[in-house]
Amino acid sequence: DAKTTQPNSMESNEEEPVHLPCNHSTISGTDYIHWYRQLPSQGPEYVIHGLTSNVNNRMASLAIAEDRKSSTLILHRATLRDAAVYYCMYSSNTGKLIFGQGTTLQVKP
Amino acid sequence: DVKVTQSSRYLVKRTGEKVFLECVQDMDHENMFWYRQDPGLGLRLIYFSYDVKMKEKGDIPEGYSVSREKKERFSLILESASTNQTSMYLCASSPGGIGEKLFFGSGTQLSVL
Numbered sequence: 001d002a003k004t005t006q007p008n009s010m011e012s013n014e015e016e017p018v019h020l021p022c023n024h025s026t027i028s029g030t031d032y033i034h035w036y037r038q039l040p041s042q043g044p045e046y047v048i049h050g051l052t053s054n055v056n057n058r059m060a061s062l063a064i065a066e067d068r069k070s071s072t073l074i075l076h077r078a079t080l081r082d083a084a085v086y087y088c089m090y091s092s093n094t095g096k097l098i099f100g101q102g103t104t105l106q107v108k109p
Numbered sequence: 110d111v112k113v114t115q116s117s118r119y120l121v122k123r124t125g126e127k128v129f130l131e132c133v134q135d136m137d138h139e140n141m142f143w144y145r146q147d148p149g150l151g152l153r154l155i156y157f158s159y160d161v162k163m164k165e166k167g168d169i170p171e172g173y174s175v176s177r178e179k180k181e182r183f184s185l186i187l188e189s190a191s192t193n194q195t196s197m198y199l200c201a202s203s204p205g206g207i208g209e210k211l212f213f214g215s216g217t218q219l220s221v222l
Contacts, residue, residue, distance in 0.1 A: 043213030
């Protein structure tokens with residue numbers, strides 16, 4: 001079955017970099033890897049996505065392993081507002097969008 | 110900005126009732142999705158639709174049905190609500206095409222008593 005695997009929780013100190021890992025060993029060659037985050041009492045919001053190459057935007061960076069079976073979301077300088085649940089996701093070849101269980105990120109001041 | 114609107118933020122229903130959860134998007138998106146979110150289980154796909162009057166089962170379709178009569182609206186139906194359907198329900202939409210990002214609504218917290 002298609003699935004993604006993420007650690008349940010991670011902690012970071014404010015203004016330090018955070019690396020959030022995700023395994024997606026069943027991904028196929030044309031599936032994009034997405035990351036979303038969910039703040040309390042809100043729906044998930046888009047963070048970043050990519051196919052094969054590493055990607056950067058104003059929110060984060062995405063590092064994709066060469067075999068594409070794993071990826072890492074990088075927050076370069078964590079702030080208190082980055083405390084959220086982070087989900088990785090990819091689309092399976094059946095058209096389903098497969099989310100992981102999410103990683104709860106705590107940021108300490 | 111894309112807006113995905115879910116009709117209710119909180120909903121309380123009784124066991125056996127027929128429940129309709131409505132979702133509307135305003136950006137002419139082709140794809141729409143219904144997920145449920147439970148502690149420790151993440152987001153699980155119930156149904157999705159890639160076109161009007163088209164539907165596909167997700168990972169947990171049992172006990173649910175959907176309707177997409179118009180492109181902008183995707184309804185989730187609980188034919189006979191049960192207590193194990195108490196959950197947060199999230200609707201999402203995306204443009205057609207591979208790799209397009211999802212836009213989520215704020216969610217409906219459904220309690221079935």
